[in-house]
Amino acid sequence: xxxxxxxxxxxxxxxVLQGIDLEIHDGETLAILGKSGSGKTxxxxxxxxxxxPDRGSIWVDDREVPKLRRSxxxxxxxxxxxxFQASALFDSLTVYENLALALRDRGYPETEIxxxxxxxxxxxxxxxxxEKYPSELSGGMQKRVxxxxxxxxxxxxxxxxxxxxxxxxxxxxxINDLMLSLKSRFRVTAVLVTHDLRCALRVADxxxxxxxxxxxxxxxxxxxxxxxDPELQEFFRSLEFRA
Ligand SMILES: Nc1ncnc2c1ncn2[C@@H]1O[C@H](COP(=O)(O)OP(=O)(O)OP(=O)(O)O)[C@@H](O)[C@H]1O
Ligand SMILES: [Mg+2]
Numbered sequence: 001x002x003x004x005x006x007x008x009x010x011x012x013x014x015x016v017l018q019g020i021d022l023e024i025h026d027g028e029t030l031a032i033l034g035k036s037g038s039g040k041t042x043x044x045x046x047x048x049x050x051x052x053p054d055r056g057s058i059w060v061d062d063r064e065v066p067k068l069r070r071s072x073x074x075x076x077x078x079x080x081x082x083x084f085q086a087s088a089l090f091d092s093l094t095v096y097e098n099l100a101l102a103l104r105d106r107g108y109p110e111t112e113i114x115x116x117x118x119x120x121x122x123x124x125x126x127x128x129x130x131e132k133y134p135s136e137l138s139g140g141m142q143k144r145v146x147x148x149x150x151x152x153x154x155x156x157x158x159x160x161x162x163x164x165x166x167x168x169x170x171x172x173x174x175i176n177d178l179m180l181s182l183k184s185r186f187r188v189t190a191v192l193v194t195h196d197l198r199c200a201l202r203v204a205d206x207x208x209x210x211x212x213x214x215x216x217x218x219x220x221x222x223x224x225x226x227x228x229d230p231e232l233q234e235f236f237r238s239l240e241f242r243a
Contacts (some may be wrong), residue, residue: 001026002047002157004055008044016042018213019056029179029189031200031221032233034210040193041085043210044159047191048080049073057187060157078106081150085161087142087194089134095121095145096130101151120148125174140167147175151182158182158190164199172199179203197236199223209235 002050016039024030034040045051046058049065058065063076089098096113096117103113121127124144134142147163160179163173182188183203194200200207201221208218209232219227225236 001059001063002191003059004043004046004056005058007043007046007053007058007241008055008098009039009046009051009053011042015181015213017046017053020210020213022208022215022218024187024189025036025072027183028205029183029188029190029192029203030218031192031194031204031207032210033194033197033200033207035235035238036195037212039213040210041161044191045080047159048077049081069100077127078153078238081153081155081158083150083158085165086138087134087146089142089145089149091134094131094133095126095137098134098145099149099152102149106153116152120152123178124148124170129158138173143167144175147178151178156189156240158188160190160192160194162193162195164194164196172196175205211235 002024004022006022007017010019020043032040032043042051047060047065048054049068050214052066060076060079065073065076068076074135100113101116101118103116117130118127121129124140124147126144126148129137137145143163143166150158162177163179167175179190179192180203183190192200192204201224204221206218207221207224209216211231217229217232219228
């Protein structure tokens with residue numbers, strides 16, 4: 001379980017997170033919606049200790065993330081798959097090598113690494129691209145490699161930062177299906193940041209709205225469209241307008 005209590009963070013003198021309280025239960029997928037610049041990515045980075053809070057804290061499986069020593073933090077991060085908003089692949093490594101890194105780090109034998117990479121590339125519709133470099137792939141293909149890299153270690157927790165942004169509807173749907181199947185088959189616990197309301201409603205169990213540095217509302221996905229909260233409705237209208 002992930003527990004966030006009274007999390008405050010200012011960056012460049014701007015109060016970005018102003019008292020976030022949130023729990024993500026084991027096996028659930030929680031979607032976080034919020035305007036651009038509202039602090040969604042900053043919040044995800046705190047969960048894996050890439051940023052440290054000014055006040056408040058984060059617990060993952062009862063370990064207090066900001067208090068962990070470097071070595072403990074690295075061990076904790078092995079439980080996570082993180083699909084970064086920008087693809088964050090290593091430019092100087094091929095697709096194969098990008099995917100192999102985390103598996104080698106965990107001591108998988110090379111034959112198993114090869115097998116896992118072939119499986120995941122096929123699943124993502126990327127077979128035959130093993131030897132390409134990220135710069136030789138389209139933006140959508142890079143995004144799919146990033147998703148593959150997050151999934152390949154079978155993590156307990158998955159953090160998805162805009163996993164379908166910039167993808168065509170068919171490919172986006174493949175990623176939605178994948179997120180759903182990870183949830184039902186492996187009870188993966190996930191946080192999904194997205195501007196895609198349809199994706200959130202389809203994949204998430206609960207939906208949270210981040211605004212003004214706080215979580216304004218958390219609702220079961222199936223009730224989201226019925227909630228009479230003016231801010232939530234305004235936000236939905238803005239999404240429809242964008243779409
Ligand atoms: N490393 C940083 N240094 C300084 N300011 C930062 C840093 N990271 C984020 N910020 C600021 O914090 C605020 C929230 O950024 P964040 O990236 O979390 O937004 P977001 O909700 O993910 O937006 P988007 O939907 O556009 O991705 C922004 O004002 C941003 O400029
Ligand atoms: Mg972001």
